[in-house]
Amino acid sequence: MAEILVYVDHVGGAVRKPTLELLTLARRLGEPVAVVLGAHAGETAAVLAEYGATRVLTNDAGEFADYLVVPKVDALQAAVEAVSPAAVLVPSSAESKEVAARLALRIGSGVITDATDLEAGDNGPVATQSAFAASFTTKSRVIKGTPVVTVKPNSAPAEPAPAAGSTEPLAVSFSQEAGGTKVVSRTPRASTGRPELTEAAIVVSGGRGVNGAENFAIIEALADSLGGAVGASRAAVDAGWYPHSNQVGQTGKSVSPQLYIASGISGAIQHRAGMQTSKTIVAINKDPEAPIFDLVDYGVVGDLFGVVPALTEEIRVRKG
The missing domain is CATH 3.40.50.620 (HUPs)
Incomplete structure (x- = not known):
């Protein structure tokens, strides 16, 4: 053979x-x-x-x-x-x-x-x-x-x-x-305790709808309840709300997890290029016409500030 x-x-x-x-x-x-x-x-x-x-x-x-x-x-x-x-x-x-x-x-x-x-x-x-x-x-x-x-x-x-x-x-x-190219120094990346973004089986991402760096705490809480990684759209990264190392999209990282949850992300082609091969896609967005709903397996039309914490709490209850 x-x-x-x-x-x-x-x-x-x-x-x-x-x-x-x-x-x-x-x-x-x-x-x-x-x-x-x-x-x-x-x-x-x-x-x-x-x-x-x-x-x-x-x-x-x-x-x-x-x-x-x-x-x-x-x-x-x-x-x-x-x-x-x-x-x-x-x-x-x-x-x-x-x-x-x-x-x-x-x-x-x-x-x-x-x-x-x-x-x-x-x-x-x-x-x-x-x-x-x-x-x-x-x-x-x-x-x-x-x-x-x-x-x-x-x-x-x-x-x-x-x-x-x-x-x-x-x-x-x-x-x-x-x-030709020598490594002269290394700085260890601070560990978050979460899986590597590109390798994670579950990724929870936040976008423009998260509306601020301080609000990414609810995205992190949902990811942690699922044992997943945290991602961000280009809009969120460009606004300085989350590090570029967590950007999902054409100019960021390409992910293909078993479950991808997009919260407050409209679904621009740039973002879709980095996550569309995910096995199961869930979107949470208050705009029923958001392009992200064209490719999801499950869509929730609602305010992420109500939906995401409720989902996180339900997961924690079911996990006991």
Whole structure:
């Protein structure tokens, strides 16, 4: 059976959920071979094996932490040359998409970004994508070289399927360009205790209708009652009510959770581009003609300042 390379996203040896989803998708196409780079790489093997990795290739060189992007491209190129995989799967984060594009150029292949599903085809993997702000769904495949595909978080459930997960060292020769951009300092992001926005299964977002930074507390309360992340529309971010890192939309982050709740968001195309692939969409808006209602599964016409706190309280009561 063909082998599928999976680039592992981890933090200090803790494997992030999108990687486990990639392993699940990779099993549809062949035998997953995980590639883990950086410190604590060896600590990931047990988890990766639990989710189907037949082999785990590791390299803990300091270059992966000290320099940006290129060392990772060098390593993935080495993995492609060592394994000759049928495809390379990469999480759809901002950095990983740059890694994927550079890798595809290096190996003379094509790249597909932001896939929402993968299936085996007669001539290689077939990727499902959303186009034109998710107005259309397309199916694409790479027709030259080894396909490199980035996949959006929450595109598939992470399903365990225990495999060997044998650990093997990956030999990497770093290119001259690898030291081009050095990391000189890091500032840890303050933790909110909430899941990462792009990885969250539930996202609650507020827009212009929230009418002030102080009122985002009710959006946060609903998100916390559901164990979800907090998002914001561009209008709310531009007004300074919430950080840009939480912006959902074409110029912000793209999310695809199981549940997306839009509160006080009109539904402009810019926002829809970042959330329209969500599995279930709920909108709360006092304007019955708001464009957001054209794409929702459930819509509530009402004042969010009454609806959102009542919903939060009901969730807390039912959870006991």
